Structures are given as C-alpha cells and as structure tokens.
Amino acid sequence: MYLAKVIGSAVVPQKIPSLNGKKLMLVEPITAGGETALGAQKVAVDAVGAGGGEIVIVAQGTSARQYFQEPNQGIDEVIVGIVDSLNCD
Amino acid sequence: MYLAKVIGSAVVPQKIPSLNGKKLMLVEPITAGGETALGAQKVAVDAVGAGGGEIVIVAQGTSARQYFQEPNQGIDEVIVGIVDSLNCD
Amino acid sequence: MYLAKVIGSAVVPQKIPSLNGKKLMLVEPITAGGETALGAQKVAVDAVGAGGGEIVIVAQGTSARQYFQEPNQGIDEVIVGIVDSLNCD
Amino acid sequence: MYLAKVIGSAVVPQKIPSLNGKKLMLVEPITAGGETALGAQKVAVDAVGAGGGEIVIVAQGTSARQYFQEPNQGIDEVIVGIVDSLNCD
Amino acid sequence: MYLAKVIGSAVVPQKIPSLNGKKLMLVEPITAGGETALGAQKVAVDAVGAGGGEIVIVAQGTSARQYFQEPNQGIDEVIVGIVDSLNCD
Helix, strand or coil: CEEEEEEEEEECCEECHHHCCCCEEEEEEECCCCCECCCCCEEEEECCCCCCCCEEEEEEHHHHHCCCCCCCCCCCEEEEEECCEEEEC | CEEEEEEEEEECCEECHHHCCCCEEEEEEECCCCCECCCCCEEEEECCCCCCCCEEEEEEHHHHHCCCCCCCCCCCEEEEEECCEEEEC | CEEEEEEEEEECCEECHHHCCCCEEEEEEECCCCCECCCCCEEEEECCCCCCCCEEEEEEHHHHHCCCCCCCCCCCEEEEEECCEEEEC | CEEEEEEEEEECCEECHHHCCCCEEEEEEECCCCCECCCCCEEEEECCCCCCCCEEEEEEHHHHHCCCCCCCCCCCEEEEEECCEEEEC | CEEEEEEEEEECCEECHHHCCCCEEEEEEECCCCCECCCCCEEEEECCCCCCCCEEEEEEHHHHHCCCCCCCCCCCEEEEEECCEEEEC
16 A cells, blocks of 8 residues: 555546445645655545545555455545555664 | 646557557646746556646656556556646745 | 566566466566656566567566466466557547 | 555554454665665555564555455455565575 | 566565465566666566576566466466577568
8 A cells, every 4th residue: 555645636537337325535745754655646436535635545456446346347446545644764 | 736837648559558549648736826846757547538727737656556457457546637727825 | 457568577486386387577667658667577477478579568467367266376467358549648 | 466565553443344453564665675665555454463663565456455365345456465574585 | 577687585484374485586677688677676476496596587467377286375476487598680
C-alpha cells in the first residue's frame, strides 16, 4: 500500500456503471516525512470516509477491487485507511 | 486509477482477436493540474465514448480487463470515466 | 497497454516449460512520437507475428498471460498488436 | 519481491475490517548495498515479526494478499522474510 | 518479463513457509546492452538453476507465482529463463 494525501475529488458523470455511487478522490503519493513522492497523482475510490487533507493508505489492483462487492470492475485503487500517526524509528 | 488526456487513437489492424472491435485510444498520464505526468503514453481501450482532448480516468490490470465480457485477453488499460471537473483543496 | 518498438529477440534455451515454443522478443517502450520512453527494455512473448523494427502494443500481467492456453506460467508481457498508424490530435 | 528497510509503523485506527489486527509497517525500498532505492516508502503488512531497522523482503499484489486468510482485501504489500545476509558476487 | 543480471543471493532464515526451500536470488534489472536499468534490485525465486553473473529473464506477479505448486504465496518475481544471447536489430 502507499501513503498519500487526499488533495480533492473528481467529478466524473460519464463512467462505467460499477463506479456509480463511489466517491472518487484525488490522492497524491507522499513519503513518510510528508513530502510529495515520486509518481503521479491518482484517483482512488474511498472506502473509509476520507476527507480533503487527510493522510491515507491506498491499496492497488485486485486486492483493492475485491473490497467492493460485484460489480467492482474498473476499480484498481482504494483508500483503505486513514493514518492517525506514523512512528518513524 | 490514473488521470490522463486522450491524445489520439491507434490503428492496429493486426491484433489478437479479443481486441477486435475495441476503440484503442492513445492516452497521456497527467497531474491534477493538467501537466504531463511521469510515465509513458499508453494505449487504453475506451469504455465510455471518450474523444480526443478529453480528460479521463484509466484503470489497469485485471480490474480493467474484467469490464469487458470474455474474450477480453490482452486488455490491461481501460478508460472507465470522463472527468467533468477536479475539485482540488 | 504500452507502445514499444521490437528491437530484437532473446535466445533462451534454458527456460521453464511453458515458455517453450514461444517467440521471446526484445521490446523498447516508446512514446507516441517514437522516442524511447521511460522504463527498461522488456522481453515479451509475440502473439501476432511481430518482426524487428515494428511498432507494437504490449499487454502486461494476467491479462497478457491469459491469451495463451495453459501452461502459460511465467508469461507477463505479450505483444498483442502491430501498430499501423497513430492518429495524434 | 523487493528489498526494504523497516523504518517505522503506521497507526491507522480508521481502516477497512480486513486490516484489523494487522501490523502495518513503514518500509523503505533499498538496494542490495543498503542505499535508498528509487520508489516511495510503502506500508506493508508484517507476516514474519519484523521490527524497526531490519532488512526485509516485501511481496506485492495478489501473491502477497493470498498469504492471509480471507478477509484479506486491501492488502497488496506484505513483509514475507527478514534478511540475514546478502551474498553479492 | 524483464532482463536482469544475477548479482548474488539472499539468506532469509525467517520467512513465510511457502518460501522454504526456494533459492532467493538477488537480480539487477539491465538493458539489452547490459547496462543497469532503471529500477531497484530485486529478490527473485529461481526456477531454472540460474547462477551468479548470468543474464536472466524475470517474470512478475501472478504469472510468476503460478509456476510453483501451492503453497506459493509471497512469490511475485521468478527467474524463468537463462539468456544465451540477445539478437538486437
């Protein structure tokens, strides 16, 4: 899973049916120190009620998609947790 | 899913059968601000009627492929939505 | 799927059985403009009779592997189409 | 699998149920020489009792997720081994 | 699949059971010209008796894992062939 910051949301009226009713959030990959990490911003489906500015963990691929009941096609990035704190050694 | 801009289409007469009848679009990964993002241009199968210049969201891997009925081999990038707007915090 | 140029082939006598009889091509990821794209050269199994110098589209992962009947283990990149032309807006 | 150093842990009270009870570790991809490698830090589920500062190997995707019994959705990076030594030629 | 050079092996006494008895090799992604390619060194399970210094092809993900009988969790990179020669156009 990767660390990311929620930086907004995407309004996507024309989409495949399995994305209907899903919150499509804009996320920016970050490092544990909070800096922007290598890699473009992504669109991830929210599964935990994440809001703007929150630090989250995002899962990818089949592991992410399978959180949602069928139909779940077209989902390959899901926000699966909201980070409270990071304990760095 | 990643954000991308549709920059054209690919004419691919010689292809595996499961790609027959599919619209093969050229997409360029972009950031939420609209700049070209890290990562090469890709070929994605259109699932929502996306046209040139439109901002779209692209799903990858099995999650993408499974949008299409079998035979759907060889499909690992699918345009699953056309972005109307991005609300950035 | 990504765009690539076929730049050669790989002779791999010692390999897992499911790769026997498969044409292992050397491909270089390229942009729509034909320049070398970010990302290393890859080895992809040919499924459409692609030859040296041709511009192709390559699928990855399970979506690629499933084009071949079992046994198809160890196959995660497949040339699934030969590009005739790219229409860029 | 990639090499990584455990650099801490993530406290994620609000998460999808399948992550409950899982140790969420912060890992930094490294080279065989121990330098930080290309690629952002990640969050990986521990499967072998890895602690801070240890060098580990991390598996990704479905291969990683399937180590855990269902429900295992949302898991796409797992620490699957603690490195004792690396024999470099 | 990607090209790599075997640069050593990893001694990983504490690991998940499905990795027991598997040869864990250190591989460095290379270009067809033999230079180090973009991307960190990886740990790959050997399936063809590859030794130090040899040029190999590595498969990733489910396609790689499925070469091994169950239990095969935690395996997402497998050496599936030893390159004899590369014919570059």
